[in-house]
Amino acid sequence: MMKKLIYVFSVVLLFVSCTEDFLDLRQQGRLTDQNYFDNDDNAIMFINACYAAIGWDEGIYLGVEQTNHFYEFWYGDILSDDARIGTQPGDRAWLQPLEEWRLLSSDGASKSMWMANYKGLFRINMAILRLPDAEVSSDLKERLLGEAYFLRGYIYFYMVRVFGGVPLFTEPVKPSEYKTTDRASISEVYKLIEKDFKEAIARLPEKSEYPPGDLGRATKGAARAYLARAIMYQIGTDNTNNHSWQSVFDLTEEIINSGEYQLYPNYAAIFEMDGENNSESIFEVQFADNNEGWGVVKAGTTASVFQGNRTMTYHPSYRDEAKEKGEPEGWGFNTPTKEFVNSFEPGDPRRICTAYGDMEVHHGILQRVEEEYSGGTGYYNRKARIDPDFVPTNMKSSPTNIRKFRYADILLMQAEAACYLGNEGIARQRVNEVRARARQATKPKGSIEGRNTYVPYRPDELPDNLLPDITSSGDQLLQDIWKERRVELGMEALRFWDLVRTGRYYDALTKKFPDDPSVRERCIQHSIPVGGGVVNPIPVLPIPISEVVSYGLEQNPGY
Amino acid sequence: MKDQPFSGNNEKKKTLFSMFLVYLIVLGFLFITLQAFGQDRTITGVVTDASDGSTLPGVTVIVKGTNQGTITDIEGVYRIEAGPDATLVFSFIGMVTREIPVDGRSVINVALTPDLVGLDEVVVVGYGTQRKSDLTGAVTTVNAEELQQLSTINVAQALQGRASGVHITQNSGAPGAGMQIRIRGITSISNSDPLFIVDGFPAGIGDIVPSDIESIEILKDASAQAIYGSRAASGVILITTKRGRVGDTRVTFETNVGVQEVWRKLDLPGASDWAIMHMEQYLNDGISLPHPNYMSRQVYEVLQFAAAGNYRGTNWQDEIYRPALQQNHTLTINGGNEKNQFNVAGVYNNQQGIQKNSSLNRIILRTNSDHKIKNWLSAGTNLSFTRNIHMGAVDVSRDALKRNPIAPIYNQEGNWNSPIPDTGPSHPIRRLEHAQYRWPLNHSFSGSAYIDIKPFKDLTFRSQLRYGQSNSEHRRYNPVFWVTSLESNNRTSVTESRGQSYGWTWTNYMTYQKELDQHSIQGTAGTEAQYSYSYTMSSQSFDQPDISSMWWLNAAPELDSAKVSPDRGWPHFPYEETMNSYFLRGNYSYMGKYLMTATVRWDGSSKFARGYKWGMFPSLSLGWNAKREQFLENFDLLSDFKIRGGWGQVGNSQSVGSFQYLTTIVGNQKYVFNGLVVEGQAVDRLGNLEIQWETVEQTNIGIDGSLFRNMLGFTVDYFIRTTRGMLYEMPTPYFAGAAGAQANLASMENRGWDFSLNYRNYERPLKYDIGFNISTYRNKVLKLDDAGGSQEGGLVWHTGQNATFTTAGNEMAFFYLIPVAGIFQNQEEIDNYAYIDRRGNRVPIQPNARPGDLKFVDVNGDGVINNLDRIKAGSPHPDFHFGFNLNLEYRDFYFSTFLQGVYGNDIVNGNPVYNRINRWTPDNPSQTEPWLTQQNLNNNFRLSEYYLEDGSYLRVRNIQLGYNLSERLLAYTGAHRARIYVSFDNIFTFTRYSGPEPEVVNGWYGHPLAPGIDAGVYPQSKIYNLGLSVTF
CATH class of the missing domain: 2.60.40.1120 (Carboxypeptidase-like, regulatory domain)
Incomplete structure (x- = not known):
C-alpha cells in the first residue's frame, strides 16, 4: 500500500516541478517588437513604413475610425487666393467651411491630418528609439536614422504650419503621458524641427550618393532645403528663436554649391511623368500605379483624380466623347482662380503649365471647362493633370509623384534672403535664373490634338520681350521676388504660407471674397495675434475636439 | 448547369464507407458478446x-x-x-x-419504495460527483430523454429551452450552423461562451450527437464553476456520454428520416405589384416615364407589361428554398459484466439544407470501455473519430427578399440574367449554384484514458489523459461568370486551405471520502496541464479549366501563378497555448442537513506576460436541508426543501487571445522608390504586458424543493454576477499615434432569477409530467473606461450607420435610434413641424419632406434631424426566456411536446427594406410605411425606429407521438424494446417579427456589440420526421 502511495505522489510531484517553462511560450510566425530590428532588411522596411505615412493624404484608419481625405493643397492652395475648392456644389459641402474659415473642431478637414501625422510620428519615434541598439550594419543604421529624423522634422513642420504649437514627442507616447501632455509653443516645435533636420544633414548622403534603386529617399540636400524653409517661415511668423535671413542665405548657398541640383531645362516637363525626380527635384512624395482602389495603405495616390477635369468627366455634353478620347477621369477639386491666372505676365509659358481652361489642348485632347464644374473659376490645375498615357489601372491609384520641393524654390529663397541682406545683385541674379529657364519652356505636353508630345513655341507665338530680366531694387525687388514665387511655384501648395509669412494673407482674403468680409473677420479670430515673438498673425486650424475635451489640450483661438 | 462537381463521386464513397462501418460494428458485436446462459x-x-x-x-x-x-x-x-x-x-x-x-x-x-427526489441521485460536478442532496451550487441537470426529443443532431439545439438561465440561440438554420449559448446572460463585452467539458476534458461538442449523451450538467453559479477557474466565467456545461452497463449486451438501432421546409415564406410583392411600385416612385417625384435620365423606354415597356399582370415573374423565395431531406442513423452496442463494460456507437448524419448546396454529412465512431482490473485498480478508455463534410450556408435569404421579381433567373441564352431594372443585390440562384464548388472536409480524432487507484479505503487517485486532433482540408473553385459588371469573375481560381489543430490535457487528482457518524467529509486535490496548438494556411492559384478533376491548386497551367494567399481572414501564425492548474475542493456535511463546499483553483496560462500568468479563483457555498430538521419531518406536504447560497470568483480568459500582450508589427505599408513599390512594416497595435483575465464574481441564493410526495418539484435561484476588468481598448488620444492597447478596464453586472417547476404523475394509466422554466436577468455596464467612454456597434449595412450604443449605466448594446413620430399626412403637418431659431424665425425641421414621408423626432431640439437625435429606443435583451414541456404516456402510446420562446426583446431588421406594399398613399394614410419616392429627399431609410421590431417569439419546438411496441409484438419481432414515432419540429412559431426569422443572433458574425441585429438570417426549418428505435 505504501508503495502505491509513493508512486501516486511521485507522479504528482514530477508533474508539478516543470511548470514555469511550460507556460513560457513565444509567439510563432508573427513579427512583434520583441523579435524585430534584428537585421538590415527589416530595419529598412520599418523606415519604408515611415515614408508611407507622408503619402497618406487619402486619410487613414486609426483603430476603427476612418478619417477624411486631407491633401496639402487644401491648406496650401485652397486657403490662399490662388485656388478655390472647385468641383460642383454637391461634392464639396464638407470642404467649404475650410475655405471660409468656418471649420468646427469636430470637422474632419484638420482632424484627419492631425491623426495621420501623429500615426506617422509614432512609427518614426519607434524607429529612432529602437534603431540605435538594433543589429543593423552601422553605415545603414546612420542613414536610416537620418531618414527618420528628416521625416520627423518634415511632419512636425507640416503640423506647426497648420495648427501652431502641437504636443511634441521624441519617443513613442506612453499611456501615462495621455493626460499630462500639453501643446508645445510654436518656437519649441521649430527648435525640434531644426534639430531633426540638422541630425538628418549630418547622417544623410547627397542625392548622387544613393544607389539608383533608392531614388526618392530623403537626402542631405532635402534636409538642408527644409531647414532653410523652416527658418524662413519662422522669420515671417513666430521668430522667438531669433533667426536672420543670413541662415537662409547660407543654407541655400550650400545647396547651390553642392552641385547636386540644376534647373530642369523645360518648365513644361517638370510635372509630367518624365519630369519625376528630375535634376531640380529636391523632395517628392513618391507614388506608383499598383492597381489599388480606395484604401489608405497603398502605393498610388488619389490626389490626381481629385484634381482632374470634372467637366469632361461629368458634363453630359462632353463626357462620352471625352471617354472615347481617353481623357482621364477627374473630380475637379482645387481650381486656380481667375485672379491668379491673370497674374501671369503676358505670354508667360508657365501660365498654361499651371492652369488650363476651356478650349485648350492638353495631352492631345481638347479640354472643355465649364465654370459650373470648376467651382466657378473656369480653370483646372495643370500640374496635377494625369497624362492619359499613364492613366493608372485604377484611377484612385495614380502613379504621379507630388513635388514638394524644387531647386527653383531654393533660388527664389536665396533671392529673398539676399534682398533682405542688401545683396541685391545676387537677388536679381537668382530670380533671373528662374525667369530665364521659364522663357525656354515648350508648350505643355500634347498641345496639338491627337499628339501627346512637347511642341516648342514658334517665335511669333510669344511676345517680343518675354519675361524680361528683373532690374528693380529695394522694396520693388522684394515685390518682384514674391510675384515670381507666385507664378513659378503656383498650385504647388506653397502660396498660403507665403502669404502668411509675408503678412499679406488678410488682404488676399479680402480680394478673394470681395462680397463676404466675414471670411476675413473669422480668419482674424482664428489667428495667433502679433506680439511676443509673433511678427505676422498666424491663422490656424482647430485641434480635434476630442483631444481638447478628453485630454485637455488647449484649443486654438476662436474654435 | 454544370455537372455536380465534388458531390457525385463522393456520395458513392460515403455510402461504401458507412456500410463498411456498420459491418465492422456488427463484427465487433459478434466477437464481444456471444456468451452462454447458465442452466438455472x-x-x-x-x-x-x-x-x-x-x-x-x-x-x-x-x-x-x-x-x-x-x-x-x-x-x-x-x-x-x-x-x-x-x-x-x-x-x-x-x-x-x-x-x-x-x-x-x-x-x-x-x-x-419511491426514492425522495434526487436524494441519492448523483450529479456530475467538476472532477467528481456529488449526491444531489448535498449540492450547494446552482447546477441544472438535463437528462438523455429530453435531449433526444428533437430530431436535431446538434447538442446545443437539443439543450435549447431545457434549462432555466440557459439561453440558446441558433446562429442560422443551415445544417451544422453554430449556436450561441449564454448562461445567465452575457458575461463580457468580448466573449461570453461557456466552457464545455466532455467526459472530464475541455472539448468541443461538434463530434457528439444527443443520442450519445447520458446527461448534461450546467454549472450556473461561481461556487459550482470555480473548480474550472479561469475559463468558467460564462458557465460550464458538463457532458457525460453513455457508457457500458452490466447486463446483457444490447444492440440499439435508432433511425429517423425527415423532410424539412422553410418555416415560413414572407409575403412579398409579385411582378405586377413590384412593377407598379417601381414606376410609382418616379411618378411620385414628378418624373414622367420613360425618361432619358431615369428610365429607358425599353425598361418602361417591361414594367408596363408586368404591371398589367401579364407576367408572373420569379418568386425568389420559391427559387432559393427547397424541401430537404435529413436522415440520422445510430447503432449502439452496449453491455458488460462486473469487470468489463463497453459501449460502441456509430452515427451517420446526412442533413441537406433548405437552401441548395448547404449540407452536413457526418460519420461518428465512438467507443468506450471500463475495466475493473484489481479491487484497487480500474481503468477505462474513450475513443472517438469524426469525419464530416460541412457545406455551410451561402446565405442568400436577404438577397432574395430584395431581388426584382420581374427578372427571370436565366436570360434567353441560358446565362445568368442581369435584372432590368437592376435593383442591386447579387443573383441569389447564381450564388447558390456556385456554392457547390466547395470541398470542406474535416476529420477529428480524440482518445482518452483514465486509471483509478484506490491505495486504501476512502482514497481514490485518478490520472487521466486526453489527446485530440483535427484536420481540415478545404477547397474552393471560383468559376468564370458574368451577371453584371459588378457581379462577375473573369478568371478562374482555386483556393485551398489546410488546418491542423491538436492538444492534450493531463489531469491527476485524489479524492478522499469519509463518513463518520453524522459527519461526512469529501476532499479533492489535483493538478491539470494542457497544451493546444492550431495552424491554418491557405493558398490560391489561377486559370484552372472548368473540369471538376482539375479543381486543384497544382492543376494551375502555370505553377508560378500559385501564390500564398494574403487572405486576412486567417490567422497566418500558429496558435499555441498552455495551461497549468492546481485545484482543491472540500465538502462537509453534518447529518445531511448542514452542507458546505469550498473550492479554490490556481490557473497559470501562457496567454499572459511573465508576472501576470497566475490567478486564483476561490468559492464558498453553504446549504441547509431544512426538510431534515425535526420540526419539518412530519410536515408531509413538503417532501424536500433545501436553501443554498454561494459566492465565488472565476475568470474569463477566453476573451483574451494568446500573445495579445505583445506589440505586433504589420506589413503591407507600401511606399515607392525609383518608381517601384517597396514593402514597409510598422508597429500597428500596441500591446499591454499587464493584460489579465477578466474576473467574474457571482453570488447566488437558491431554493430546491418538492411537494406532494415529490410530485411537484421546484427550483428558484437569484444571482448577482459582476464582471470586472473586462478587456476594453484603452481610450487613446490621436496624438498617441497608435491604436490603443487592450486593458482590463471595464465592468458590468447581471442580476437575475431562474425558476423551474416540474410536476409529474407516475400513476397509471395516464402518466405525465409537465416542466416549465423561465429566467430573466438585467444587464448593466458599470464602466467602460476611466474617461467615461462609449462605443457604437451593430452596423446596419445598407444605412451605413450603427444601431447600438454601449455606455456605463445602461445595458450593453442597447438600440440607439432616431425616433419616428409617424408619417406626414399633408403639407400642413410638414409646415407646422418647425423650429424657432435664434432670430425667432420658424424653420421647418424637415424642409424636404413631402406628405407620405416619415416624421422624425428632433430630440435635441436643434432644428435638424441627425445622429444627435438618437435615443435608447429598444433592447436586444429579452425580458425573459422560457421553455415548457409536456409528456403524456397512456398504455403503449406516448405524446410529448416542447415549447420555447423569448419575450420582450427587440430586433433591428437590418435587411434592406423589401416590402413596400402597405406604403402610404393619399388613399392609404399609413402611419408606419412611408410613400414611394426615388429621390428620397427626406432620407426615410436612414437608421431610425422604423427598423425596430418586437422580437418576441414562441416556438413549438417539437410535437411527438410515439408507440412502444407491446410485449406481444416484441416477442414476435424478437426485439427487446422498440418504439416508432412521428415528430414535428418548429411546427408553429408565433411572432410579430416581420423578417425571415425571429431567432436572431448577433448580426455581423456574432459581434458582441451587434446583438439583435438581423443582418440576413438563414431561417429555421419545419421538420416532419419519422423515427424508429429498436433494441435487441
Whole structure:
C-alpha cells in the first residue's frame, strides 16, 4: 500500500516541478517588437513604413475610425487666393467651411491630418528609439536614422504650419503621458524641427550618393532645403528663436554649391511623368500605379483624380466623347482662380503649365471647362493633370509623384534672403535664373490634338520681350521676388504660407471674397495675434475636439 | 448547369464507407458478446410500487455478479433464470434499489419504495460527483430523454429551452450552423461562451450527437464553476456520454428520416405589384416615364407589361428554398459484466439544407470501455473519430427578399440574367449554384484514458489523459461568370486551405471520502496541464479549366501563378497555448442537513506576460436541508426543501487571445522608390504586458424543493454576477499615434432569477409530467473606461450607420435610434413641424419632406434631424426566456411536446427594406410605411425606429407521438424494446417579427456589440420526421 502511495505522489510531484517553462511560450510566425530590428532588411522596411505615412493624404484608419481625405493643397492652395475648392456644389459641402474659415473642431478637414501625422510620428519615434541598439550594419543604421529624423522634422513642420504649437514627442507616447501632455509653443516645435533636420544633414548622403534603386529617399540636400524653409517661415511668423535671413542665405548657398541640383531645362516637363525626380527635384512624395482602389495603405495616390477635369468627366455634353478620347477621369477639386491666372505676365509659358481652361489642348485632347464644374473659376490645375498615357489601372491609384520641393524654390529663397541682406545683385541674379529657364519652356505636353508630345513655341507665338530680366531694387525687388514665387511655384501648395509669412494673407482674403468680409473677420479670430515673438498673425486650424475635451489640450483661438 | 462537381463521386464513397462501418460494428458485436446462459431455474414475480400497489413496468432485474438481466413487462412481471443462491437486484428510476436473495424460491414479488427526489441521485460536478442532496451550487441537470426529443443532431439545439438561465440561440438554420449559448446572460463585452467539458476534458461538442449523451450538467453559479477557474466565467456545461452497463449486451438501432421546409415564406410583392411600385416612385417625384435620365423606354415597356399582370415573374423565395431531406442513423452496442463494460456507437448524419448546396454529412465512431482490473485498480478508455463534410450556408435569404421579381433567373441564352431594372443585390440562384464548388472536409480524432487507484479505503487517485486532433482540408473553385459588371469573375481560381489543430490535457487528482457518524467529509486535490496548438494556411492559384478533376491548386497551367494567399481572414501564425492548474475542493456535511463546499483553483496560462500568468479563483457555498430538521419531518406536504447560497470568483480568459500582450508589427505599408513599390512594416497595435483575465464574481441564493410526495418539484435561484476588468481598448488620444492597447478596464453586472417547476404523475394509466422554466436577468455596464467612454456597434449595412450604443449605466448594446413620430399626412403637418431659431424665425425641421414621408423626432431640439437625435429606443435583451414541456404516456402510446420562446426583446431588421406594399398613399394614410419616392429627399431609410421590431417569439419546438411496441409484438419481432414515432419540429412559431426569422443572433458574425441585429438570417426549418428505435 505504501508503495502505491509513493508512486501516486511521485507522479504528482514530477508533474508539478516543470511548470514555469511550460507556460513560457513565444509567439510563432508573427513579427512583434520583441523579435524585430534584428537585421538590415527589416530595419529598412520599418523606415519604408515611415515614408508611407507622408503619402497618406487619402486619410487613414486609426483603430476603427476612418478619417477624411486631407491633401496639402487644401491648406496650401485652397486657403490662399490662388485656388478655390472647385468641383460642383454637391461634392464639396464638407470642404467649404475650410475655405471660409468656418471649420468646427469636430470637422474632419484638420482632424484627419492631425491623426495621420501623429500615426506617422509614432512609427518614426519607434524607429529612432529602437534603431540605435538594433543589429543593423552601422553605415545603414546612420542613414536610416537620418531618414527618420528628416521625416520627423518634415511632419512636425507640416503640423506647426497648420495648427501652431502641437504636443511634441521624441519617443513613442506612453499611456501615462495621455493626460499630462500639453501643446508645445510654436518656437519649441521649430527648435525640434531644426534639430531633426540638422541630425538628418549630418547622417544623410547627397542625392548622387544613393544607389539608383533608392531614388526618392530623403537626402542631405532635402534636409538642408527644409531647414532653410523652416527658418524662413519662422522669420515671417513666430521668430522667438531669433533667426536672420543670413541662415537662409547660407543654407541655400550650400545647396547651390553642392552641385547636386540644376534647373530642369523645360518648365513644361517638370510635372509630367518624365519630369519625376528630375535634376531640380529636391523632395517628392513618391507614388506608383499598383492597381489599388480606395484604401489608405497603398502605393498610388488619389490626389490626381481629385484634381482632374470634372467637366469632361461629368458634363453630359462632353463626357462620352471625352471617354472615347481617353481623357482621364477627374473630380475637379482645387481650381486656380481667375485672379491668379491673370497674374501671369503676358505670354508667360508657365501660365498654361499651371492652369488650363476651356478650349485648350492638353495631352492631345481638347479640354472643355465649364465654370459650373470648376467651382466657378473656369480653370483646372495643370500640374496635377494625369497624362492619359499613364492613366493608372485604377484611377484612385495614380502613379504621379507630388513635388514638394524644387531647386527653383531654393533660388527664389536665396533671392529673398539676399534682398533682405542688401545683396541685391545676387537677388536679381537668382530670380533671373528662374525667369530665364521659364522663357525656354515648350508648350505643355500634347498641345496639338491627337499628339501627346512637347511642341516648342514658334517665335511669333510669344511676345517680343518675354519675361524680361528683373532690374528693380529695394522694396520693388522684394515685390518682384514674391510675384515670381507666385507664378513659378503656383498650385504647388506653397502660396498660403507665403502669404502668411509675408503678412499679406488678410488682404488676399479680402480680394478673394470681395462680397463676404466675414471670411476675413473669422480668419482674424482664428489667428495667433502679433506680439511676443509673433511678427505676422498666424491663422490656424482647430485641434480635434476630442483631444481638447478628453485630454485637455488647449484649443486654438476662436474654435 | 454544370455537372455536380465534388458531390457525385463522393456520395458513392460515403455510402461504401458507412456500410463498411456498420459491418465492422456488427463484427465487433459478434466477437464481444456471444456468451452462454447458465442452466438455472426460472424465477418469476411481479414488481409493484410500495406506495400505491400499482405494478411497475420497465424495472431492471439483474442477477447480482453476472451480466444476466431483464426488465419487467407492462404488467410488472419479470422472468429470469438464476441459481438458488443467487441474489436479484431490482432497480428503477425514482425508486430505491433492492437486493433480494433467491433462497431457493421460484416466485419473488417485490415492492419498491419511491426514492425522495434526487436524494441519492448523483450529479456530475467538476472532477467528481456529488449526491444531489448535498449540492450547494446552482447546477441544472438535463437528462438523455429530453435531449433526444428533437430530431436535431446538434447538442446545443437539443439543450435549447431545457434549462432555466440557459439561453440558446441558433446562429442560422443551415445544417451544422453554430449556436450561441449564454448562461445567465452575457458575461463580457468580448466573449461570453461557456466552457464545455466532455467526459472530464475541455472539448468541443461538434463530434457528439444527443443520442450519445447520458446527461448534461450546467454549472450556473461561481461556487459550482470555480473548480474550472479561469475559463468558467460564462458557465460550464458538463457532458457525460453513455457508457457500458452490466447486463446483457444490447444492440440499439435508432433511425429517423425527415423532410424539412422553410418555416415560413414572407409575403412579398409579385411582378405586377413590384412593377407598379417601381414606376410609382418616379411618378411620385414628378418624373414622367420613360425618361432619358431615369428610365429607358425599353425598361418602361417591361414594367408596363408586368404591371398589367401579364407576367408572373420569379418568386425568389420559391427559387432559393427547397424541401430537404435529413436522415440520422445510430447503432449502439452496449453491455458488460462486473469487470468489463463497453459501449460502441456509430452515427451517420446526412442533413441537406433548405437552401441548395448547404449540407452536413457526418460519420461518428465512438467507443468506450471500463475495466475493473484489481479491487484497487480500474481503468477505462474513450475513443472517438469524426469525419464530416460541412457545406455551410451561402446565405442568400436577404438577397432574395430584395431581388426584382420581374427578372427571370436565366436570360434567353441560358446565362445568368442581369435584372432590368437592376435593383442591386447579387443573383441569389447564381450564388447558390456556385456554392457547390466547395470541398470542406474535416476529420477529428480524440482518445482518452483514465486509471483509478484506490491505495486504501476512502482514497481514490485518478490520472487521466486526453489527446485530440483535427484536420481540415478545404477547397474552393471560383468559376468564370458574368451577371453584371459588378457581379462577375473573369478568371478562374482555386483556393485551398489546410488546418491542423491538436492538444492534450493531463489531469491527476485524489479524492478522499469519509463518513463518520453524522459527519461526512469529501476532499479533492489535483493538478491539470494542457497544451493546444492550431495552424491554418491557405493558398490560391489561377486559370484552372472548368473540369471538376482539375479543381486543384497544382492543376494551375502555370505553377508560378500559385501564390500564398494574403487572405486576412486567417490567422497566418500558429496558435499555441498552455495551461497549468492546481485545484482543491472540500465538502462537509453534518447529518445531511448542514452542507458546505469550498473550492479554490490556481490557473497559470501562457496567454499572459511573465508576472501576470497566475490567478486564483476561490468559492464558498453553504446549504441547509431544512426538510431534515425535526420540526419539518412530519410536515408531509413538503417532501424536500433545501436553501443554498454561494459566492465565488472565476475568470474569463477566453476573451483574451494568446500573445495579445505583445506589440505586433504589420506589413503591407507600401511606399515607392525609383518608381517601384517597396514593402514597409510598422508597429500597428500596441500591446499591454499587464493584460489579465477578466474576473467574474457571482453570488447566488437558491431554493430546491418538492411537494406532494415529490410530485411537484421546484427550483428558484437569484444571482448577482459582476464582471470586472473586462478587456476594453484603452481610450487613446490621436496624438498617441497608435491604436490603443487592450486593458482590463471595464465592468458590468447581471442580476437575475431562474425558476423551474416540474410536476409529474407516475400513476397509471395516464402518466405525465409537465416542466416549465423561465429566467430573466438585467444587464448593466458599470464602466467602460476611466474617461467615461462609449462605443457604437451593430452596423446596419445598407444605412451605413450603427444601431447600438454601449455606455456605463445602461445595458450593453442597447438600440440607439432616431425616433419616428409617424408619417406626414399633408403639407400642413410638414409646415407646422418647425423650429424657432435664434432670430425667432420658424424653420421647418424637415424642409424636404413631402406628405407620405416619415416624421422624425428632433430630440435635441436643434432644428435638424441627425445622429444627435438618437435615443435608447429598444433592447436586444429579452425580458425573459422560457421553455415548457409536456409528456403524456397512456398504455403503449406516448405524446410529448416542447415549447420555447423569448419575450420582450427587440430586433433591428437590418435587411434592406423589401416590402413596400402597405406604403402610404393619399388613399392609404399609413402611419408606419412611408410613400414611394426615388429621390428620397427626406432620407426615410436612414437608421431610425422604423427598423425596430418586437422580437418576441414562441416556438413549438417539437410535437411527438410515439408507440412502444407491446410485449406481444416484441416477442414476435424478437426485439427487446422498440418504439416508432412521428415528430414535428418548429411546427408553429408565433411572432410579430416581420423578417425571415425571429431567432436572431448577433448580426455581423456574432459581434458582441451587434446583438439583435438581423443582418440576413438563414431561417429555421419545419421538420416532419419519422423515427424508429429498436433494441435487441
